Amino acid sequence: MKASPTTASVPVKRSMSVRAWIANYGVYVALALMVVINAIITPHFLTVANLRLQLIQTAPVLIVALGMAMVIGTKGIDLSVGSVMALSAAIMPLYIGYGTVPAILVGIAAGGLSGLMIGALVSYFGIQPIVATLAVLIGGRGLANVIGGEIKNLSDPGLAVLGSGSLLGIPYSVLSAVILVLVAAFLMRRTTFGIMVEAIGGNKKAAELAGIRIKSVLVSVYVLSGLLAACAGVLVAARSSASDPRTLGLLMELSAIAAVVIGGTSLAGGKVRILGTVGGALLMQLIVSTLVSHNIPDSVSQMVQAIVIVVAVALQVGRRKT
Amino acid sequence: MSTTSTTEAALADAGRRSRVEKLARLTQRNGALVILLCLIVVSAFAFPTFASAGNLSQIALQAAFLAPVALGLTFVIFTGGIDLSVGSVFALGGVLAAWASQYGFLAALLVPLIVCTLIGLVQGAIVAFTSIPSFIVTLAGLLFARGLLLALTEEGSETYKVPGDSAFLELSRGSFLGLGFPVWNVIVLFAIGVLVLHRTSYGSTLLAIGGQPDAARLMGLPVLRSTLIVFAVSGTMAGLAGALTASYTASGVTTLGVGLELTAIAAVVLGGTLLTGGAGTVVGSLVGVVLLQVVANLINRMGLTNSNWQAVVNGAVLLVVAVAQVLLSRVQAQERQRRRGGEADAPKPI
Numbered sequence: 054m055k056a057s058p059t060t061a062s063v064p065v066k067r068s069m070s071v072r073a074w075i076a077n078y079g080v081y082v083a084l085a086l087m088v089v090i091n092a093i094i095t096p097h098f099l100t101v102a103n104l105r106l107q108l109i110q111t112a113p114v115l116i117v118a119l120g121m122a123m124v125i126g127t128k129g130i131d132l133s134v135g136s137v138m139a140l141s142a143a144i145m146p147l148y149i150g151y152g153t154v155p156a157i158l159v160g161i162a163a164g165g166l167s168g169l170m171i172g173a174l175v176s177y178f179g180i181q182p183i184v185a186t187l188a189v190l191i192g193g194r195g196l197a198n199v200i201g202g203e204i205k206n207l208s209d210p211g212l213a214v215l216g217s218g219s220l221l222g223i224p225y226s227v228l229s230a231v232i233l234v235l236v237a238a239f240l241m242r243r244t245t246f247g248i249m250v251e252a253i254g255g256n257k258k259a260a261e262l263a264g265i266r267i268k269s270v271l272v273s274v275y276v277l278s279g280l281l282a283a284c285a286g287v288l289v290a291a292r293s294s295a296s297d298p299r300t301l302g303l304l305m306e307l308s309a310i311a312a313v314v315i316g317g318t319s320l321a322g323g324k325v326r327i328l329g330t331v332g333g334a335l336l337m338q339l340i341v342s343t344l345v346s347h348n349i350p351d352s353v354s355q356m357v358q359a360i361v362i363v364v365a366v367a368l369q370v371g372r373r374k375t
Numbered sequence: 376m377s378t379t380s381t382t383e384a385a386l387a388d389a390g391r392r393s394r395v396e397k398l399a400r401l402t403q404r405n406g407a408l409v410i411l412l413c414l415i416v417v418s419a420f421a422f423p424t425f426a427s428a429g430n431l432s433q434i435a436l437q438a439a440f441l442a443p444v445a446l447g448l449t450f451v452i453f454t455g456g457i458d459l460s461v462g463s464v465f466a467l468g469g470v471l472a473a474w475a476s477q478y479g480f481l482a483a484l485l486v487p488l489i490v491c492t493l494i495g496l497v498q499g500a501i502v503a504f505t506s507i508p509s510f511i512v513t514l515a516g517l518l519f520a521r522g523l524l525l526a527l528t529e530e531g532s533e534t535y536k537v538p539g540d541s542a543f544l545e546l547s548r549g550s551f552l553g554l555g556f557p558v559w560n561v562i563v564l565f566a567i568g569v570l571v572l573h574r575t576s577y578g579s580t581l582l583a584i585g586g587q588p589d590a591a592r593l594m595g596l597p598v599l600r601s602t603l604i605v606f607a608v609s610g611t612m613a614g615l616a617g618a619l620t621a622s623y624t625a626s627g628v629t630t631l632g633v634g635l636e637l638t639a640i641a642a643v644v645l646g647g648t649l650l651t652g653g654a655g656t657v658v659g660s661l662v663g664v665v666l667l668q669v670v671a672n673l674i675n676r677m678g679l680t681n682s683n684w685q686a687v688v689n690g691a692v693l694l695v696v697a698v699a700q701v702l703l704s705r706v707q708a709q710e711r712q713r714r715r716g717g718e719a720d721a722p723k724p725i
Binding site: 130132174178179180181183184185187188189190191192193194195196198199304306307310311314320350351352353354355356358359360362363366367370 | 511514515518523526530634683685686687693694701
């Protein structure tokens with residue numbers, strides 16, 4: 054499908070504009086609906102403690118989704134994010150002896166390295182993003198398991214503060230997510246980097262002819278995605294004061310892709326919507342937490358999530374043109 | 376890829392291929408087989424017990440549980456799609472078979488096949504009728520099948536056992552002419568797969584869809600129907616492999632199959648099938664499956680008992696093969712361009 058131009062000067066058919074409206078703003082409507090429904094049916098939903106919990110639980114998905122949005126903006130995909138989270142969390146216990154900050158930095162650097170490798174494979178070798186990131190999805194978690202083994206305890210006071218402390222009532226994890234959202238929004242809206250990312254996704258050939266250094270931009274995007282995934286991994290490990298490489302970040306790629314696509318970023322590339330991604334991540338979190346708070350068993354919850362993801366993505370991308 | 380050359384030109388082209396180009400092409404198609412043979416010969420010398428009948432039949436048996444999954448996946452990948460749900464569907468098939476075995480042999484075999492085919496069919500329908508990429512549909516399918524499995528097993532706490540006197544156990548434990556039934560199953564399935572790919576119009580339709588979906592549609596090829604069928608068959612194959620595993624272990628283990636899709640994809644790609652679709656072989660996938668099992672066997676022998684090394688090696692193998700495929704394609708494209716004296720629209724690699 055072609056990315057539909059959303060500039061006002063281009064006349065669009067009415068049916069198309071309704072579709073475009075749903076794609077652009079549907080997520081906010083759905084989010085508002087979920088909040089209203091929950092306020093009615095879920096006891097204690099509109100309490101500070103609950104809303105705080107929702108935000109804390111959204112933070113890792115949101116952080117991963119920011120990187121994913123940029124990658125998808127270049128018409129790529131990053132399936133490695135869940136494994137990268139596990140990898141960064143698995144590496145941290147090895148370096149926790151040097152202090153909290155070095156351990157966190159090493160964990161995040163691991164994500165950057167993985168992103169660098171993927172970026173190089175995609176841009177310099179011309180490997181499809183899905184293949185390169187799939188390989189890291191397989192190998193990354195294997196490596197995380199080899200390094201981390203079983204569940205490792207991460208009872209470090211510094212990490213405990215990061216995991217459950219807060220500043221002015223805002224948990225550190227939520228604060229990091231907000232800061233990263235602002236940085237990502239600035240990067241995409243106010244810098245040439247953002248324009249180059251969308252140009253590559255929109256029309257690679259044209260971007261190349263316009264003198265954009267495609268290879269270095271692509272590498273940067275995958276490095277950013279890896280760094281952000283690693284940040285999310287660090288936060289999750291800090292919150293649970295443990296790293297379990299077998300389950301940490303499992304299926305995160307699906308949640309992140311869903312958040313990005315539901316947020317209105319086209320899988321065809323050329324458009325990155327940061328605020329929409331925030332909405333998408335919050336919506337996914339609300340759906341899951343609604344199911345959990347009404348004692349829906351895990352099995353049903355998973356099936357419902359699968360259906361919701363497919364329906365939501367279908368609404369975004371529409372029917373196949375035949 | 377260049378679409379301008381007509382069939383005649385392509386045929387004439389084939390006659391004029393340079394030696395380098397032919398070699399690159401040959402390596403791309405049969406690289407896995409060469410590696411497999413070298414690996415077997417080297418390991419036979421390095422590890423005296425490697426080439427023993429016991430060990431080889433062990434490898435064959437282990438490969439026999441993965442091979443059907445890889446076969447189903449191969450056809451999906453031919454069309455340019457991917458099926459990430461096979462691991463979950465495999466586990467679901469196993470649980471269903473173990474549960475249904477209390478109602479007799481036929482139920483134990485048919486229930487998983489029917490349910491898993493249906494799951495594949497629904498995924499195929501979603502891929503065919505919407506423009507959601509297949510990896511998203513099947514990732515959601517992975518989640519759905521796992522959820523269904525949990526719902527059937529009291530949230531994963533119940534492990535169904537196959538009754539000890541059930542004929543269903545024979546399905547994986549019996550043998551004929553010295554080969555176990557699972558191995559025969561693989562031989563028959565792959566023979567059918569080869570016939571379908573090379574001797575039916577359906578096979579060429581799949582490759583055409585993978586090569587140029589729009590062109591295939593314009594030519595009036597049954598794109599929708601073919602997409603439905605490949606995903607349904609992929610579900611059937613995963614369900615069958617799961618049922619065989621349940622028969623072998625005499626129970627429906629709920630935690631099986633996690634990450635199986637990735638091993639299967641690695642095997643298919645290793646066999647020379649392009650993940651972009653449009654080109655590949657059925658036999659190659661079998662070679663890929665056996666190669667991965669031999670590697671697993673060797674990893675054990677080298678004392679890396681941590682089974683997670685297998686995943687690391689699978690990932691690395693996938694990357695190396697992907698890079699090799701791209702480089703070999705480049706060599707071929709360069710040679711082609713050189714031969715044509717640098718014609719204007721020389722196809723770019725990738």
